[in-house]
Amino acid sequence: MRRRPQIALLADGKRLHLQDGPIDLIVEASGREADVRAAYAAAARRFTGLLDELCVELTELRKAADPAQTALKGVVARRMHAAVAPYAANCFITPMAAVAGSVAEEILAAMLAAAPLDRAYVNNGGDIALHLTGREQFTVGLIDRPDAHGVMRTTTIDADDHVRGIATSGRHGRSFSLGIADAVTVLAKTAAQADAAATIIANAVDLPGHPAIVRVPANELQPDSDLGDRPVTRDVGALTEQEIEDALEAGACRARQLLAAGLIEGAALRLLGEAVVVGARGIATPHAVHNNQIQHAIHA
Amino acid sequence: MAMEVTATSGDKIRCDACPVMCYIKPGAAGACDRYANHDGQLVRVDPHIVLERTVEHGGRVVPFQAGGEWDGKIVNQPDVFVTAIGAGTTYPDYKPAPFIVSSEIDGVDMVTVVTEGIFSYCGVKVKIDTDRHLGRETAAVRAQGEAVGHVTTGEYGSQMLSLGGVHHLTGGSKKEGRVTCDTLMDLSNCKPVELTIDGGATVIVQAGRPPVVNGTAEERMRVGCGSATIGMFAKQWHGKVDEVVVVDDHITGVLSEHQAGKLLDIADTGIKMKGRRSTPGRYFQVAEPGTGWGGTNISDPLSVLGPFNAKEARPGLTMLMVSTTGEHAGYYVLDEALRPVEAEMPRDLRLSVERIQENCEPALCTVLFMAGAGGSLRAGVTDNPVRLTRSVKDALTRVTSGGAPVYVWPGGGITYMVDVTLMPAGAFGYVPTPALVAPIEFTLRLADYAALGGHMDYVRPLSSLKDSSEIRPMLVPGRRA
Numbered sequence: 215m216r217r218r219p220q221i222a223l224l225a226d227g228k229r230l231h232l233q234d235g236p237i238d239l240i241v242e243a244s245g246r247e248a249d250v251r252a253a254y255a256a257a258a259r260r261f262t263g264l265l266d267e268l269c270v271e272l273t274e275l276r277k278a279a280d281p282a283q284t285a286l287k288g289v290v291a292r293r294m295h296a297a298v299a300p301y302a303a304n305c306f307i308t309p310m311a312a313v314a315g316s317v318a319e320e321i322l323a324a325m326l327a328a329a330p331l332d333r334a335y336v337n338n339g340g341d342i343a344l345h346l347t348g349r350e351q352f353t354v355g356l357i358d359r360p361d362a363h364g365v366m367r368t369t370t371i372d373a374d375d376h377v378r379g380i381a382t383s384g385r386h387g388r389s390f391s392l393g394i395a396d397a398v399t400v401l402a403k404t405a406a407q408a409d410a411a412a413t414i415i416a417n418a419v420d421l422p423g424h425p426a427i428v429r430v431p432a433n434e435l436q437p438d439s440d441l442g443d444r445p446v447t448r449d450v451g452a453l454t455e456q457e458i459e460d461a462l463e464a465g466a467c468r469a470r471q472l473l474a475a476g477l478i479e480g481a482a483l484r485l486l487g488e489a490v491v492v493g494a495r496g497i498a499t500p501h502a503v504h505n506n507q508i509q510h511a512i513h514a
Numbered sequence: 515m516a517m518e519v520t521a522t523s524g525d526k527i528r529c530d531a532c533p534v535m536c537y538i539k540p541g542a543a544g545a546c547d548r549y550a551n552h553d554g555q556l557v558r559v560d561p562h563i564v565l566e567r568t569v570e571h572g573g574r575v576v577p578f579q580a581g582g583e584w585d586g587k588i589v590n591q592p593d594v595f596v597t598a599i600g601a602g603t604t605y606p607d608y609k610p611a612p613f614i615v616s617s618e619i620d621g622v623d624m625v626t627v628v629t630e631g632i633f634s635y636c637g638v639k640v641k642i643d644t645d646r647h648l649g650r651e652t653a654a655v656r657a658q659g660e661a662v663g664h665v666t667t668g669e670y671g672s673q674m675l676s677l678g679g680v681h682h683l684t685g686g687s688k689k690e691g692r693v694t695c696d697t698l699m700d701l702s703n704c705k706p707v708e709l710t711i712d713g714g715a716t717v718i719v720q721a722g723r724p725p726v727v728n729g730t731a732e733e734r735m736r737v738g739c740g741s742a743t744i745g746m747f748a749k750q751w752h753g754k755v756d757e758v759v760v761v762d763d764h765i766t767g768v769l770s771e772h773q774a775g776k777l778l779d780i781a782d783t784g785i786k787m788k789g790r791r792s793t794p795g796r797y798f799q800v801a802e803p804g805t806g807w808g809g810t811n812i813s814d815p816l817s818v819l820g821p822f823n824a825k826e827a828r829p830g831l832t833m834l835m836v837s838t839t840g841e842h843a844g845y846y847v848l849d850e851a852l853r854p855v856e857a858e859m860p861r862d863l864r865l866s867v868e869r870i871q872e873n874c875e876p877a878l879c880t881v882l883f884m885a886g887a888g889g890s891l892r893a894g895v896t897d898n899p900v901r902l903t904r905s906v907k908d909a910l911t912r913v914t915s916g917g918a919p920v921y922v923w924p925g926g927g928i929t930y931m932v933d934v935t936l937m938p939a940g941a942f943g944y945v946p947t948p949a950l951v952a953p954i955e956f957t958l959r960l961a962d963y964a965a966l967g968g969h970m971d972y973v974r975p976l977s978s979l980k981d982s983s984e985i986r987p988m989l990v991p992g993r994r995a
Contacts, residue, residue, distance in 0.1 A: 235532025236546035269533035436545070437526055437537040452658065487692045487946075 219265070221258045230254050234265045237317055240337040241325070244350075249329035256328030257321050257336075264290065264317065275309045276440035278302070284309075290320050297406035300477060301414055308440040314341035315381050315409030322405075336405075341381040341412075343405035346373040354380060371401070377479045379405030383412035384484075390432050390439065390446035394461060394485060395419035400469075401479045401493075411469075411478045419465030419485055426451030450486070458488050466490045527551050634949035636885035637678025638701050639931070641669065642717060642725045643735040643877035645838055647763060647803030647811070648673045649714025656710045660693040661686070665711055671735040675709070675719075677701070683948055695948035702883045702934045702942040702950070715805060721881035722935040728805055734874035736838035740767035740808065741796045743838055746873075747866060748774035754862045757783040757833040761800065761818060761842070763809035771795035784827030784852075786820035808837035815844055822852045834863050840870030880933065883915070883942075885952060887928040897967035902956065903928055905966050916941040916953040930954075 219234035230241040239261070243253045268275065271291045281302035284295040286309070293316040294309035301307045318338040322345055325334060333350040336343045344352060351372035371377045383389070384397040391413075398416040402408035421427060429445035453461070462485050469481040469492040480493035526537045529544045536544035543550040550557055642648065651668070654661045655675055663677030682694040700707050706720035718726035725732045737743055740762030748769060751758050758769035769775040770783045772795025789800035800818040804811025812818060815835040822831075829850050836843040845859035859867075905911040906928055913920050913930055916937035920930040934941075943951035 235534050236544070238546075266533050269535070272534065435539070435542060437539060487689070 219261055221261065230257060232257065232261045232321070234261065237261075237265055237314075238339050239318065239321060241321065241335070243325060243331045243334035243345075245329065245331040245333070249331060252329040253325035253331055253334065256324045260321055260324035264320065267291075268313070268317075275313070276438070277308060278306050279309055290316050293319065293406050297404070297410040300475070301410065305414070305417075306444070307410070307414070310440045311413040312406045312410040314338040315343065315379055315405035315407070318343035318405045319379070338405075341405055341409045342379065344371065344378045344380070346371070346375075346378075348373060369401075375479070376403050377401040378403055379408035381405060381408035381412040383409075383416040385416075385447045385450070389413075390435070390441055392417040392441075392444060392446060393420040393465065394427055394447050394450045395465060395483055396486065397484045398465065398469075398481060400481045402477065403479065407477060411472050411481070415465050415469045415472070415481055415483065418468035419461050419483055421453070421457055421461045421464075424453070424457070426453060453486060455488075458486050461485055462488060462490045466492050469493070525554070527554060527556055529556055531556070631885065631887055631954045632945055632947070632949050632951050633885040634683055634947055635680050636683075636698065636883065636950050636952070637663065637676065638698055638934075639882045639884055640675040640677060640701070640719055641672050641880045641882075642675065642719065642732075643672045643875075643879070644725055644727055644732045645671065645736050645763065645809035646715065646727050646732070646805040647809055648675075648717060648727065649711030653714055654712045656712065657697040657707060658693050660690045662690075662694045662697045662709075665714070677709075691948045692946075695944050695950065698883075698950055699942050699944050701881050702952070703940055704881075704934060719879045719881070721879060723879060724877050725879045730805075732877040734839045734841065734871060735877045736762075736808070737840075737870050737873040738838065739765045740838055741765045741772065743767060743836075743870065744769055744772045744795065745774045747870065748772070748778055748780075750866050750869070751834065751863075752778045752780065754860070754866075755834045755845075756781070756831045757785055759785070759787075759815070759818070759833065759835045760838060761808040761810060761812070761815055761835060762838045763801070763803050764798075765792065766797040766800045766808070766818065768795045768797065782826045783831055783833070784823035784825060785833075786823060788818050788820060807842045808839070815842070816846075816854055819854070822848060822854075824852060827852045834859070834866075836867055836870060838870075839874050840867045843867040881935075882931045883934050883952060884929070884931045885950070887930070887954060901966035905962065906956070911962070912957040914955045914957065917955070 219232060219237075222231050223229065224231050224240070228242060230239075232239040232241065241254065241257055243250045245253070267288050268290060271286055271288055274286055275291055275294065279295055279298045279302040281299050284292065284299075286292050286295050291309065294312040297312035297316065298307045298309055315338070318336040318341055322334060322336045322343040325331065325336075326345060331345060332347050333352075334345040335352065342354075346352065349372070351370055353370050371380075379402045380399065381402070382397055382399045383391060384395045385391040385393070386396060393416045395416045398412050398419065400408045400412040400415065402411055427447060428449035428451075430448050431443040432439040432441035432446045433443050435446070435448075462483055465483045465485075466481075469478065469483065472478045473480070473493045478493065480491070483490045483492070525540050529536045529538055529549050531544075531549050532546065534545055536546075536549075538544045538549070538551040538556070540551050540554065649655075649665045651665055653665045655663045655665060655677060662682055663675055663679070666674045666676045668674070678694055678698045683691050683698075686694075697707055697709075701719065701721060704721045706718050706723070708716060708718050710716045715728050717728075738746060740760035743760040743762075744758065744767035747758075751769060756770070758767075760767040766787065766789065768785060768787060770780050770785065775795065787797045787800060789797040792798050801810035801812045803809060806812045807815055810818075827848060829848055829852065831848040833846045833848075833854060834843065835846065843859065845857055845863060846854035847857045849855050902911065903926075906913055906922055907924075913922055913928065915930065915932040918932050918936035920932040923929040923931070937953075941953055945951060
């Protein structure tokens with residue numbers, strides 16, 4: 215039986231939905247009608263078989279990355295490795311930390327190779343690859359908690375910005391987190407870089423050894439998790455204001471290092487209702503959010 | 515839908531739905547969150563909620579045809595009611611509500627305007643079926659240490675709490691607002707919430723479930739006050755016991771003194787009650803309120819009695835003491851010194867206690883969400899918001915919340931209450947204002963909608979929303995029972 219990905223337009227007739235196994239993409243392009251059509255067709259073509267391509271090297275992709283070299287062959291797999299390599303010398307990270315962003319980039323690249331587009335995005339469950347030209351811009355809503363509805367704030371990205379990738383990581387997502395952040399959203403030059411960095415920063419938002427934090431070995435939850443028996447966060451109990459601040463500061467400190475190293479353009483970190491923003495000009499501050507009351511746009 | 519399972523490894527199963535081939539533990543889902551191990555069976559679970567909210571909203575997924583336009587085939591399904599859950603909202607602006615849907619019901623062209631309201635003026639009224647004392651009236655109710663509401667009136671067999679409201683949501687500290695918002699959302703989504711009452715009890719409240727007071731699940735709602743219980747069961751006790759005391763924090767009843775006992779010519783027993791006598795056989799304040807017998811603080815029922823009067827009492831006199839739910843009961847015989855001594859309860863009396871229990875309804879927590887639709891929300895429905903209010907008052911427009919019927923308060927504005935257990939799961943969301951996001955639908959005749967200044971240009975036929983996993987068939991409330 216040949217497995218076929220789900221490929222369909224959404225109700226508005228504008229956005230394309232691609233789903234295969236754990237990959238779930240929302241794609242939207244704007245430009246000339248024929249170009250958009252050609253781009254969607256290219257996205258559908260590239261998407262078909264993409265998961266199988268990754269799974270061929272799944273064993274290798276689940277191993278700790280070597281900072282200097284890789285035996286990976288696939289273009290997406292190699293992009294995943296390249297995105298995590300800057301971190302591999304100092305901490306445990308596998309190429310899987312960048313899978314969502316790398317896939318999003320791959321589909322966007324296929325679309326752009328097929329037709330010129332004014333503006334496009336590929337949203338892979340919150341890890342987003344962007345394309346912008348001229349005066350086009352994106353308004354991006356940053357979510358408060360991935361497990362609940364609620365937009366924390368918005369930011370605008372225009373063609374002059376270096377940002378072409380956005381990713382969110384945290385303990386509520388589908389992937390496990392070693393840290394306690396509710397959500398860390400990263401803006402970076404590429405989606406794969408954003409994906410890897412969000413994982414790293416979310417892991418750094420932590421209070422090691424704190425009794426209110428429940429951790430469970432990853433492989434007790436998912437037997438074949440790439441994290442092996444590393445303890446992943448399952449629950450975060452009551453923390454004092456100071457502890458929340460300390461944990462966020464630990465993450466913000468890591469984010470500032472990555473900013474200085476040119477690995478990210480900015481980050482917003484969220485834990486138990488408190489937030490810290492690093493770098494990213496244009497992300498509304500928490501204070502401004504209160505003044506503006508509600509920013510509801512998630513129209514990437 | 516169960517899928518074939520290719521290999522098993524211990525209690526884990528291997529999913530073959532895609533080439534990732536996850537090993538999935540019992541009760542867990544694979545990497546996709548779409549397939550899970552349910553008792554060793556690979557099952558498809560609900561679609562993963564992706565971060566892009568609009569996917570949940572519009573939700574229609576149509577086949578992709580690379581070569582041309584999709585034909586958008588429409589299937590007619592008369593009983594579909596469009597709820598506002600996931601409809602999104604346009605607050606705080608004046609754009610038309612996200613979905614204005616027309617459908618034909620019984621030959622009348624009806625319009626349903628669905629939107630998700632963002633309510634900073636909102637809260638829940640909680641009714642907790644219990645006789646136990648939860649806290650004094652106006653005492654603060656806390657969640658995670660933050661004041662989220664207060665104890666309000668005691669009602670028949672139950673205690674009311676009023677939680678949320680604009681003062682807790684936006685009038686206090688940031689944390690108070692956030693915790694209040696979480697508490698309201700969880701209660702409204704029928705999740706359990708632990709509440710602590712200042713100077714009172716800790717209660718776990720969950721809509722449609724029994725309350726858990728200080729760690730003990732409440733089972734029954736009392737059959738009546740102590741006096742009413744005497745009235746109801748006097749005949750069944752007549753001839754089987756000399757005296758009955760129904761212990762109740764509100765009105766404790768005493769059979770021999772009660773009108774019902776008098777009518778049966780039950781003799782005086784020389785019993786001496788503590789507390790304040792209201793009318794014969796009815797006593798207030800026999801003890802302090804608490805979580806013991808009949809909502810009092812006592813664990814030994816004899817503590818509500820003074821010494822028996824030797825003029826009327828006699829050795830061997832028998833007495834049943836029971837609480838208003840039948841949960842507590844004891845049988846006593848007076849000794850030579852006219853002191854009550856506990857003895858084994860005769861079968862007849864045990865049956866009467868069981869009868870009291872049987873007549874008690876199951877104790878539940880009920881949660882009504884209450885909110886007011888403000889001007890901007892109404893403006894999403896019509897150019898002339900006040901006409902919508904008038905239309906609702908004139909009963910031309912039906913208001914529902916997530917398809918559930920609501921009670922609209924008389925007076926100004928559209929302030930409504932809805933039983934959260936009648937709403938589909940996960941109907942409530944929040945925004946960090948903090949405020950709650952709740953569905954609200956207005957249904958009215960198309961002609962009436964035009965007359966009140968509706969956004970006619972935005973009316974979409976119901977069929978244009980079809981084909982979506984987000985649309986679930988449900989009965990239009992109040993119709994086709």
